[in-house]
Amino acid sequence: MTEKQEKILSTALKLFAEEGFAATSTSKVAKMAGVSEGLIFRHFKNKDGLLQAILQQAEESAKILMSDIILTAEPKELIRKALELPFIIAPQEYEMWRLTYALKWQTNQYESSKLDPLKLVLKSAFEKLNYADPAAEAELLLMFIDGAATALLLHEPNNKTEILNTLKSKYQL
Amino acid sequence: MTEKQEKILSTALKLFAEEGFAATSTSKVAKMAGVSEGLIFRHFKNKDGLLQAILQQAEESAKILMSDIILTAEPKELIRKALELPFIIAPQEYEMWRLTYALKWQTNQYESSKLDPLKLVLKSAFEKLNYADPAAEAELLLMFIDGAATALLLHEPNNKTEILNTLKSKYQL
């Protein structure tokens, strides 16, 4: 990966996340990255290729976060790790997550199946803890994780710790 | 409001929600609405004016939903109504909500203050019920409502009722 190539990626991520993919022109990316516009197409073929390159990096980061949870044996610890997920996202990864969250609402961009392994492992954790409806509990927890991540990405609340503790208490954690 | 004016609004809402605001051209809206492109600008001044007209309708719908909750005196009933909110959205309003949710991620579009009255009234309800941290509880519930609405708008799950019941049980409802 060239230095200019990385600059294109980071600049595009920033602009796509802040202003939207469709609203960001390749010429703007090039100008802001200090690079000729042609270079974008040399390296990434077209504008969508540029987006895919960014999303591929994002997916790798997501996989790392997910695998740590999935490999947890103890059910209570697994649930705790899952609901802490939105709270441990590093600020330097905010742009990446804002972009992926924004793209969810674009047609054909959202794949709910990506969360299936997490959903499965959560369900089994709730089963082990004898919850009445493990499937619904898993779905519910995923909904909350999504809502919490949204809130943290859009307007970091001042009482993060209290919110997390309140949530934990609902699962006796 | 003219018939063609309404047709422009409904068509634009559909396209903006499905493909995004920036990705939808005014010519496409006009073509699909069976209207000359110039008429859009006659009625709504510019593309952003068209969006604002749509969002104004959306805000009125939102206010109706909110006011019913806010005017509820009994704290338990208020909380119940709040967490049922995402589950009672009518399918014909999905497009409208998808658009507003998608626009949250665009710069300068999101105003968290819109939820402040709801947050306030929820906090006071949790206070009356002697919850340990009413402010955190209110924030938490709003996060869930957001997550649930997102899930329902993106991929209607098959076990809606079970999820809602599971959630209600966490608040002894």
Added chain:
DNA sequence: TGTAAAAGTGAGTAATCGCTCACAAATGTA
């Protein structure tokens, strides 16, 4: 009915879009 205002049209505008391509500079390898 006469007429002014409002609604509606569609060709036309400059600007910008994503993208190509001929070419130059830098780099790796022998």
Added chain:
DNA sequence: TACATTTGTGAGCGATTACTCACTTTTACA
């Protein structure tokens, strides 16, 4: 050094963009 490959440039392409405007049609009302 010689040369092939990769990296990088920027002018330029046709298509599309948001928007204007001179014009016609419809509507409202005295």
